[in-house]
Amino acid sequence: MKSKKDYKVIISDSAKVDIEESALWYNHKQKGLGKRFTQSIKDCIVSIKLQPESFQIRYKNNRAAIPYKFPYLVIYYIDDNNETISIIAVFHSSQNPKRLR
Numbered sequence: 713m714k715s716k717k718d719y720k721v722i723i724s725d726s727a728k729v730d731i732e733e734s735a736l737w738y739n740h741k742q743k744g745l746g747k748r749f750t751q752s753i754k755d756c757i758v759s760i761k762l763q764p765e766s767f768q769i770r771y772k773n774n775r776a777a778i779p780y781k782f783p784y785l786v787i788y789y790i791d792d793n794n795e796t797i798s799i800i801a802v803f804h805s806s807q808n809p810k811r812l813r
Contacts, residue, residue, distance in 0.1 A: 719790070721761050723799040727787075730802040734784070750780040755804060756786050764790050766799050774800065 731753055739746030756779035760767065770776040776785045787801040 717792075717795050719755060719761055719764055719795050719797045721797045721799065724801075725758075727799045727802050732803070734804070749779075751760075752782050753784070755780060755784065757799065760774055760786065760788060760797060779807075785802075 731750060735746035735750045737746075738749045741793045756777050760775075760777050764775070767775045770785070774787050774789045774806065776787050778785060783805045784802055785805055786799060787803070788799045789799050790797055
């Protein structure tokens with residue numbers, strides 16, 4: 713088993729936009745739901761940081777984690793050399809993953 717590293721999490725600008733736009737959409741549907749969505753994403757990122765290799769590889773070398781109660785995917789990759797985890801996208805599971813290219 714690999715030794716546990718303290719990875720630094722980097723969230724791309726496009727992933728931040730994904731989160732903000734989705735939170736706004738949820739708030740439009742129900743007041744406070746956007747905040748719950750954002751917290752779910754934050755909790756998911758904490759899980760990724762604690763156990764980055766526990767989520768399956770879905771797209772090329774990118775892994776996907778599913779936040780609690782929301783049909784989204786948090787897409788990320790691990791850079792072991794730099795001990796970083798890069799969150800590259802957060803998108804609804806019904807969207808086409810080809811947009812990751």
